[in-house]
Amino acid sequence: MKGLISSAFAIILVSGLLLFANYQLEHKAGQEGKDTISVYNWGEYIDPDLLTQFEEEEGIKVIYETFDSNEGMMGKIEQGGTAYDVTVPSEYAVQMMEEKDLLLPLDFSKIPNIKHIDPYFMNLPFDPDNHYSIPYFWGTVGIAYNASLLEGQTFESWESLWDASLRQKLIIVDSAREVMGVSLNSLGYSLNSTSLQELKEATDKLETMGPNVKAVIGDEVTQLMINNEASVALTWSGQAADMIYENDDIDYIVPEEGSNLWFDNIVIPRTSTNVEGAHKFINFMLDPEVAAQNADYVGYSTPNSSALSFMDEETTSDERFYPDEKARENLEVYENLGLETLGVYNELFLKFKMGLR
Amino acid sequence: MKKLGILPRIYLAAVFVILYAPIFYLIYYSFNSGGGMSNFESFTLEHYEAVFQDTRLLIIVLNTLIIALLSGLLSTTIGVIGALAIYFMKNKSARQTVLSLNNILIVSPDVIIGASFLILFTLIGVKLGFASVLISHIAFSIPIVVIMVLPKLLEMSTTLIDAALDLGASRKDILTRVILPYIKPGIFAGFFLALTYSLDDFAVTFFVTGNGFSTLSVEIYSMARTGITLTINALSGLIFILTMVLVLGYYIIGNKAKSPQGVKK
Numbered sequence: 001m002k003g004l005i006s007s008a009f010a011i012i013l014v015s016g017l018l019l020f021a022n023y024q025l026e027h028k029a030g031q032e033g034k035d036t037i038s039v040y041n042w043g044e045y046i047d048p049d050l051l052t053q054f055e056e057e058e059g060i061k062v063i064y065e066t067f068d069s070n071e072g073m074m075g076k077i078e079q080g081g082t083a084y085d086v087t088v089p090s091e092y093a094v095q096m097m098e099e100k101d102l103l104l105p106l107d108f109s110k111i112p113n114i115k116h117i118d119p120y121f122m123n124l125p126f127d128p129d130n131h132y133s134i135p136y137f138w139g140t141v142g143i144a145y146n147a148s149l150l151e152g153q154t155f156e157s158w159e160s161l162w163d164a165s166l167r168q169k170l171i172i173v174d175s176a177r178e179v180m181g182v183s184l185n186s187l188g189y190s191l192n193s194t195s196l197q198e199l200k201e202a203t204d205k206l207e208t209m210g211p212n213v214k215a216v217i218g219d220e221v222t223q224l225m226i227n228n229e230a231s232v233a234l235t236w237s238g239q240a241a242d243m244i245y246e247n248d249d250i251d252y253i254v255p256e257e258g259s260n261l262w263f264d265n266i267v268i269p270r271t272s273t274n275v276e277g278a279h280k281f282i283n284f285m286l287d288p289e290v291a292a293q294n295a296d297y298v299g300y301s302t303p304n305s306s307a308l309s310f311m312d313e314e315t316t317s318d319e320r321f322y323p324d325e326k327a328r329e330n331l332e333v334y335e336n337l338g339l340e341t342l343g344v345y346n347e348l349f350l351k352f353k354m355g356l357r
Numbered sequence: 358m359k360k361l362g363i364l365p366r367i368y369l370a371a372v373f374v375i376l377y378a379p380i381f382y383l384i385y386y387s388f389n390s391g392g393g394m395s396n397f398e399s400f401t402l403e404h405y406e407a408v409f410q411d412t413r414l415l416i417i418v419l420n421t422l423i424i425a426l427l428s429g430l431l432s433t434t435i436g437v438i439g440a441l442a443i444y445f446m447k448n449k450s451a452r453q454t455v456l457s458l459n460n461i462l463i464v465s466p467d468v469i470i471g472a473s474f475l476i477l478f479t480l481i482g483v484k485l486g487f488a489s490v491l492i493s494h495i496a497f498s499i500p501i502v503v504i505m506v507l508p509k510l511l512e513m514s515t516t517l518i519d520a521a522l523d524l525g526a527s528r529k530d531i532l533t534r535v536i537l538p539y540i541k542p543g544i545f546a547g548f549f550l551a552l553t554y555s556l557d558d559f560a561v562t563f564f565v566t567g568n569g570f571s572t573l574s575v576e577i578y579s580m581a582r583t584g585i586t587l588t589i590n591a592l593s594g595l596i597f598i599l600t601m602v603l604v605l606g607y608y609i610i611g612n613k614a615k616s617p618q619g620v621k622k
Binding site: 001042082 | 411
């Protein structure tokens with residue numbers, strides 16, 4: 001009995017000490033300011049130094065939390081119980097959140113730095129007039145490949161993914177719209193197609209790709225490619241950038257038939273309790289120097305055209321990640337197809353996955 | 358320990374190598390001066406430095422440990438009381454029912470538990486954060502403690518209690534001097550299991566964190582999209598060592614408890 005009680009006391013003592021340490025750290029970390037904002041972002045999606053800089057400049061303490069999927073983030077915001085002031089959904093999620101009435105409209109008079117955003121990335125179909133969202137990072141869907149493991153293929157066309165020499169070599173992302181999109185694009189259709197006939201053709205074509213597919217996975221592909229364990233992957237530009245950074249043999253290409261252009265966007269969710277502070281934060285993040293530093297840290301492409309001049313020439317002139325306007329002509333942004341069509345996409349993709357081997 | 362044949366020994370060694378290899382692989386690269394886990398460039402401690410410079414990460418680690426310790430302690434307390442209650446239940450079918458309900462909680466998917474907690478907390482107006490995470494961790498640890506403690510109780514001979522009664526022990530004495538010392542190993546096992554469950558739970562925790570409070574598992578999962586940095590490797594190395602120390606401590610306590618048998622003061 002004594003042993004149990006003293007163990008319990010020991011545990012309480014240790015927790016007490018930890019709590020004290022925690023308290024000290026939190027006070028060291030943040031300003032004493034009365035004003036706080038709560039930011040909910042993807043993991044590793046901001047340079048932490050910028051948060052400190054913002055706290056110092058504005059005297060607003062930032063509570064920073066991270067999530068790992070649009071759906072998880074939306075679930076928590078919808079349920080309430082939190083006070084997030086800023087969050088960063090992908091473009092389709094912006095639209096879904098808007099439909100569920102989870103977003104507050106932005107007040108542009110409080111975000112003068114919006115002028116730095118490339119007009120090309122404004123007024124997109126998922127949020128006309130940018131009522132609720134401002135692009136944070138953007139990228140494409142394309143093919144990452146390791147030339148040293150292949151026999152000279154260069155993947156200028158989606159068609160090459162069907163090449164018989166790639167048998168059991170191709171890794172594709174586990175995402176219905178991306179994969180269906182590839183098939184639709186390769187047939188010359190829009191990746192927002194709602195025509196059942198086109199979708200059927202795309203599925204039939206996709207099924208003939210089956211023998212080439214080695215795996216259907218998500219983020220793990222980065223490590224596989226870096227370690228030379230996979231040679232070709234259908235993936236997002238950001239992931240490809242990570243791969244290239246680690247392994248010189250890897251290259252990334254967006255096939256000429258066109259592809260998807262994606263965005264992660266800053267929004268203010270309805271749960272916000274400090275709308276004023278949220279606007280200040282957004283304006284801060286759009287400052288060209290801040291955006292440049294952030295893009296350097298995160299490695300994705302920034303939509304902030306003024307930021308480009310503060311960045312490494314080598315990065316910004318890399319057309320794999322900053323495609324010029326001509327290359328962008330063939331890129332399409334996902335439109336919200338409605339639940340029903342989305343269901344069709346998911347079902348067809350599921351059928352394709354079940355048909356693999 | 359009896360002498361093992363050569364084959365079982367090789368087999369055992371192989372199993373341990375497979376289990377520990379990934380951990381050592383991870384720790385090995387935490388000393389890599391290169392950016393990733395692909396090729397080892399040269400030895401460095403910079404990632405360990407980075408762990409101690411990243412205040413946010415440290416706060417999260419401390420949060421995780423505090424939650425684990427407190428939820429372990431509280432769930433063990435409640436779980437032991439629960440196990441005693443089940444043990445002393447007269448009605449056999451009621452006992453079976455309670456035990457089944459307990460087991461259902463163990464096998465039900467974390468996602469469901471997490472989502473229900475989120476709905477519950479927002480419904481009754483509990484602010485998401487420290488309290489909500491602590492409560493949910495206590496909740497999912499209790500059933501585990503119960504099944505760790507109950508076998509110990511069942512294994513205890515009832516004559517022990519009868520003898521104590523014959524010698525004039527009060528009910529309190531029986532509890533504190535007979536039963537609790539006897540089931541102590543079970544209590545510690547339950548505590549440590551609750552501790553580990555709390556440390557690595559992601560699914561439940563994800564739903565109930567909020568307002569700036571987060572735990573390590575949630576943080577690491579969030580990094581999946583942009584890639585996990587070597588700082589996390591370094592941190593994992595540190596936690597691995599901490600766990601080793603804890604296990605060693607548990608082992609020493611267990612050994613001490615084993616040597617003198619019987620009733621203790």
